[in-house]
Amino acid sequence: MTLQGLAQILASGLLMGLIYALIAAGLSLIFGLMDVVNFAHGEFLMLAMYATFGIVVATALDPVLAAPLVVGAMFVLGAFVYFAVIRHAMRAKANIGMVQVFATFGLGITIRGLAQHVFTPDYRSIQTSFLAGRTLDLGGVFLPLPQLFGGLLSCLSFVALYFIIRRTDFGRALEATREDAGAVALVGIDKNRVFALGWGLGAALVGIAGSVMAIFYYIHPDVGTPFALIAYVTVALGGFGSIFGALAAGLLVGIVEAISATILSPSMKAVGIYLIYLVVVFMRPRGLFGNL
Amino acid sequence: MMGTQELHDRRTTASSSEPERLERGAEHSGSLTAFARGRRRELAVAAVAAIVIALLPLGIHDVYLQNVLVLTLMYAALSQSWNILGGYCGQISLGHAIYFGIGAYTSTLLYTHAGLTPWFGMLMGGTLAALVALGLGYPFFRLRGHYFTIATIVVAETGLLLVLNWDFAGGAEGIQIPYGPDSWAHLQFARDKLPYIYFALGLAVLAWLVTFAIEDSKWGYWWRAVKDNAEAAESLGVVVFRSKMAAAALSAFFTAIAGSFYAAFVSYIDPDSVMGFQLSLLIALPAVLGGIGTLWGPALGALVLIPLTELTRSYFGGSGSGVDLIIYGVLIMVIALARPEGLMSLFGRRRKSRRGP
Amino acid sequence: MSPPLLEVRNLTRRFGGLVANSDVSLTVAEGEILGLIGPNGAGKSTLFNLIAGLFRPSAGSIVFAGRDITRLAAPARCALGIARTFQVVRSFDSMSVVENVVVGALMRRAGARQARHKALETLALTGLARRAGAPAVELTPPEKRRLEIARALATEPKLLLLDEALAGLTPSEAREGVELVRQIRDHGVTIVMVEHVMEVVMPLVDRAVVLDLGKVIAQGLPSELVRNEKVIEAYLGARHRAA
Numbered sequence: 001m002t003l004q005g006l007a008q009i010l011a012s013g014l015l016m017g018l019i020y021a022l023i024a025a026g027l028s029l030i031f032g033l034m035d036v037v038n039f040a041h042g043e044f045l046m047l048a049m050y051a052t053f054g055i056v057v058a059t060a061l062d063p064v065l066a067a068p069l070v071v072g073a074m075f076v077l078g079a080f081v082y083f084a085v086i087r088h089a090m091r092a093k094a095n096i097g098m099v100q101v102f103a104t105f106g107l108g109i110t111i112r113g114l115a116q117h118v119f120t121p122d123y124r125s126i127q128t129s130f131l132a133g134r135t136l137d138l139g140g141v142f143l144p145l146p147q148l149f150g151g152l153l154s155c156l157s158f159v160a161l162y163f164i165i166r167r168t169d170f171g172r173a174l175e176a177t178r179e180d181a182g183a184v185a186l187v188g189i190d191k192n193r194v195f196a197l198g199w200g201l202g203a204a205l206v207g208i209a210g211s212v213m214a215i216f217y218y219i220h221p222d223v224g225t226p227f228a229l230i231a232y233v234t235v236a237l238g239g240f241g242s243i244f245g246a247l248a249a250g251l252l253v254g255i256v257e258a259i260s261a262t263i264l265s266p267s268m269k270a271v272g273i274y275l276i277y278l279v280v281v282f283m284r285p286r287g288l289f290g291n292l
Numbered sequence: 293m294m295g296t297q298e299l300h301d302r303r304t305t306a307s308s309s310e311p312e313r314l315e316r317g318a319e320h321s322g323s324l325t326a327f328a329r330g331r332r333r334e335l336a337v338a339a340v341a342a343i344v345i346a347l348l349p350l351g352i353h354d355v356y357l358q359n360v361l362v363l364t365l366m367y368a369a370l371s372q373s374w375n376i377l378g379g380y381c382g383q384i385s386l387g388h389a390i391y392f393g394i395g396a397y398t399s400t401l402l403y404t405h406a407g408l409t410p411w412f413g414m415l416m417g418g419t420l421a422a423l424v425a426l427g428l429g430y431p432f433f434r435l436r437g438h439y440f441t442i443a444t445i446v447v448a449e450t451g452l453l454l455v456l457n458w459d460f461a462g463g464a465e466g467i468q469i470p471y472g473p474d475s476w477a478h479l480q481f482a483r484d485k486l487p488y489i490y491f492a493l494g495l496a497v498l499a500w501l502v503t504f505a506i507e508d509s510k511w512g513y514w515w516r517a518v519k520d521n522a523e524a525a526e527s528l529g530v531v532v533f534r535s536k537m538a539a540a541a542l543s544a545f546f547t548a549i550a551g552s553f554y555a556a557f558v559s560y561i562d563p564d565s566v567m568g569f570q571l572s573l574l575i576a577l578p579a580v581l582g583g584i585g586t587l588w589g590p591a592l593g594a595l596v597l598i599p600l601t602e603l604t605r606s607y608f609g610g611s612g613s614g615v616d617l618i619i620y621g622v623l624i625m626v627i628a629l630a631r632p633e634g635l636m637s638l639f640g641r642r643r644k645s646r647r648g649p
Numbered sequence: 650m651s652p653p654l655l656e657v658r659n660l661t662r663r664f665g666g667l668v669a670n671s672d673v674s675l676t677v678a679e680g681e682i683l684g685l686i687g688p689n690g691a692g693k694s695t696l697f698n699l700i701a702g703l704f705r706p707s708a709g710s711i712v713f714a715g716r717d718i719t720r721l722a723a724p725a726r727c728a729l730g731i732a733r734t735f736q737v738v739r740s741f742d743s744m745s746v747v748e749n750v751v752v753g754a755l756m757r758r759a760g761a762r763q764a765r766h767k768a769l770e771t772l773a774l775t776g777l778a779r780r781a782g783a784p785a786v787e788l789t790p791p792e793k794r795r796l797e798i799a800r801a802l803a804t805e806p807k808l809l810l811l812d813e814a815l816a817g818l819t820p821s822e823a824r825e826g827v828e829l830v831r832q833i834r835d836h837g838v839t840i841v842m843v844e845h846v847m848e849v850v851m852p853l854v855d856r857a858v859v860l861d862l863g864k865v866i867a868q869g870l871p872s873e874l875v876r877n878e879k880v881i882e883a884y885l886g887a888r889h890r891a892a
Contacts (some may be wrong), residue, residue: 126630236439
């Protein structure tokens with residue numbers, strides 16, 4: 001393999017990794033806040049992609065410009081899901097873990113059914129973006145503009161997340177709950193508000209990923225499932241609840257995926273991710289950055 | 293080493309004011325017989341249920357409904373097996389499809405390539421699945437909570453990808469079991485579904501009986517202790533790791549048997565349908581909805597869930613309108629939220645009666 | 650004199666930079682009730698957990714009934730005859746009261762039926778017989794403490810380790826608890842009990858070991874210890890530190 005080829009693999013892996021990190025960060029944020037694994041996370045991604053598609057079809061806006069609308073809508077959706085479903089799941093007195101798993105799992109199926117009902121199971125794609133099909137040539141290494149745009153948004157999102165966690169009451173509440181679930185009350189913040197914000201933010205993060213992926217990926221009701229699986233692995237790899245663990249793990253996953261797609265075969269690319277995960281978790285049962 | 297009886301006589305405080313001091317020996321045997329009576333009642337209910345189900349096919353001639361019955365019984369057996377590890381021992385696996393797949397592929401490959409009867413393949417599949425469960429348990433039972441669950445998903449997905457790329461086993465296209473004459477030896481019944489119904493019923497009854505036996509056995513108590521509090525369990529002599537391994541092996545064995553049965557029943561298997569993530573969820577779901585860690589939960593959950601999903605799918609699913617998914621999803625959400633302890637909690641009477649005098 | 654049932658030799662346990670136990674040595678004679686006391690943060694719980702097998706010592710050794718058990722895991726120690734309770738009660742909440750005790754009884758009973766019989770016996774002994782069929786979650790806090798003792802006793806231990814079993818009880822509940830502990834000892838079970846509050850344990854124990862800041866500062870008869878300068882200072886000091 002040429003050096004250029006290697007650079008190409010690493011660059012594509014890194015860009016995809018940044019998007020994986022974004023999806024995983026949303027999941028990890030929600031988990032860190034309240035110990036819930038959102039099994040509808042893939043469906044959130046799918047919804048964001050359809051939302052982008054819908055806005056583009058309805059308004060003929062470029063998907064890049066539709067992104068803020070989508071992200072805002074996803075934030076509202078996340079908060080709504082907290083109030084409509086999760087809040088009730090948290091009240092369960094018995095087997096709370098399973099209740100949460102299956103409440104969110106049921107939610108995911110419902111969303112998939114709704115998507116199928118409204119959009120039909122057909123594959124859709126957005127061709128109209130001015131980014132679509134263009135690449136940036138960096139000395140023989142080709143970077144597709146949509147992915148590059150996604151990577152850039154991802155970096156910006158993590159910077160924003162850093163400030164949210166370090167500088168706001170919400171961030172302090174988040175850190176406090178990571179140490180101790182009952183601590184939110186001590187920080188003096190309304191629990192429901194923090195949790196709703198967390199769900200909104202988690203959904204908004206996956207919304208960013210979805211609005212970018214809508215530009216270069218086929219859209220259909222089941223599109224979220226494989227990405228959700230990757231997100232679970234990424235979160236566990238980085239350590240549940242650790243947002244910057246998710247970033248590191250996302251990058252690792254992207255690169256490992258690109259390498260194993262080349263070495264093994266594209267259909268086996270996930271095997272590389274899974275093997276890395278199994279090895280890491282065998283040595284560090286709580287992931288790379290897990291402190292729980 | 294303690295003279296308990298003697299101690300009773302010397303008791304002066306604690307609950308000495310209560311009238312229960314009298315006839316303590318009689319009280320023990322009273323509790324014991326009440327317990328034994330409760331166990332016999334469970335058996336009687338199960339026997340009646342099995343007989344009723346065995347008589348059902350006499351009134352159901354519609355092939356579609358017979359199919360639903362077979363699937364319901366199969367998922368009851370599957371979820372009962374899952375419940376051993378997930379419900380009793382508290383190790384939530386969302387990767388049981390790998391054991392199902394091992395069962396389905398082992399018996400099918402042994403049949404199509406070596407001409408061995410599925411009965412033998414079934415045992416081989418079960419044994420292989422149990423061994424795989426032990427091999428996986430060794431590294432993964434150190435993981436706790438969500439880390440364990442994610443690891444089970446990852447292992448199953450890895451298995452799925454490997455089989456998808458395994459040409460000898462048909463790759464993504466899967467394997468078609470060649471049609472032969474109807475025979476119990478080959479578990480092939482092209483026209484008549486009745487034998488499948490009875491086989492699935494037998495499987496469900498067997499899984500139930502095993503769980504029933506376990507409930508009042510050393511392993512049953514150990515597993516629940518591990519689930520509730522591993523450290524406390526260890527302080528009482530429970531070897532936590534070994535307990536988890538035993539539960540995993542047993543659970544995997546029966547899951548694989550059901551997998552072999554499924555392969556014979558549908559006579560066509562492919563990786564996605566016998567090893568996919570959705571299947572893993574479907575295996576766990578009846579137990580969770582019915583009542584996780586309970587004797588009747590999986591059967592009850594399967595009885596509600598499988599006919600409902602099959603019927604909605606056939607009424608709404610064909611059009612691809614997604615209505616079947618919406619109903620299914622909402623149903624799962626509603627049960628999970630409204631009945632966190634599962635549908636079994638509707639039958640609260642049983643618990644109270646056990647409390648006894 | 651017969652050899653001690655339990656011998657702790659120069660036990661040290663560090664957590665990162667923190668030394669929770671430093672060079673602790675003590676012996677427990679068969680049939681006695683030994684109190685392990687000291688102010689908060691004295692290292693009582695760590696020592697207790699080292700003996701029970703929850704932690705491994707950084708240095709030193711533990712000998713039980715003539716056998717070195719330093720490297721043995723908790724279940725193996727239970728098999729040799731060491732049972733314990735927990736400071737924060739850990740009942741098995743998906744089970745009934747009697748089933749909780751059956752788990753312990755299975756230590757020396759192969760069959761579930763015999764174990765259940767033994768469990769009912771133990772429940773009668775600990776005053777919980779009437780609650781046998783109740784779900785463990787429904788017990789009151791003092792009942793849960795009794796349940797833990799019953800569960801531990803059902804393993805038929807030679808040595809019973811009680812971790813603040815009398816803490817948080819009303820005076821009358823505590824009196825009943827004290828009586829229960831005496832009865833258990835009277836049937837040949839040696840007892841080591843950790844208590845924070847000296848007043849509760851002093852009348853009960855035959856001998857006490859006082860820990861402060863991870864070290865043994867005094868040991869002897871309760872009557873001697875209550876007048877011991879170091880002990881008074883440790884407790885007063887702790888009170889000052891806390892204030």
